[in-house]
Amino acid sequence: MSFRTSGLAALCATAVAFPAFAGDASSIKIEDPYARVSSASAKSGAAFMVVQNTGATDDRLIAAQSDVAKKTELHTHKQDANGVMQMMHVEEGFAIPAGGMHMLARGGDHVMLMGLNQSLAHGDVVTITLTFEQAGDVTVDIPVDLERKPDHGAMNHSGSNTGG
Numbered sequence: 001m002s003f004r005t006s007g008l009a010a011l012c013a014t015a016v017a018f019p020a021f022a023g024d025a026s027s028i029k030i031e032d033p034y035a036r037v038s039s040a041s042a043k044s045g046a047a048f049m050v051v052q053n054t055g056a057t058d059d060r061l062i063a064a065q066s067d068v069a070k071k072t073e074l075h076t077h078k079q080d081a082n083g084v085m086q087m088m089h090v091e092e093g094f095a096i097p098a099g100g101m102h103m104l105a106r107g108g109d110h111v112m113l114m115g116l117n118q119s120l121a122h123g124d125v126v127t128i129t130l131t132f133e134q135a136g137d138v139t140v141d142i143p144v145d146l147e148r149k150p151d152h153g154a155m156n157h158s159g160s161n162t163g164g
Contacts, residue, residue, distance in 0.1 A: 027055030028135045034145040035126045040119050047111040047128055047142050048104045053096040062093035063131040070115030077107055106150045122146040
């Protein structure tokens, strides 16, 4: 085999192997997503879902982005020293263990949409791109559901909420 052929064979082998080193978005599954706002004139909203990691490697949801809002962040609720619940940005994101899940739910971890560019009505669809450390970007079309009760779907998932 000539040097040129060997080099080409090595390049092809590297190109074929590279996806194994890159994130595998197919290992992330989004279930039961929905978004909501408190009123038609709300300036912010939130999105909720169950994030499943079917892969063999732990992952972390580290960011979210949507054109529907000026700013999109990962948030949680924490209780302050006075017992008052406060919403706060979670810069480190949410761990999604291998073979596990993480629930983004009302009153807990969620995707916050701040500075809405438009009003959101029941039945609208919001597109959000979730960014994972390992899996990369996963884009999800999320229906706006203003009728869902806060605990709807919570009993439909086995496993535990692994964070905040």
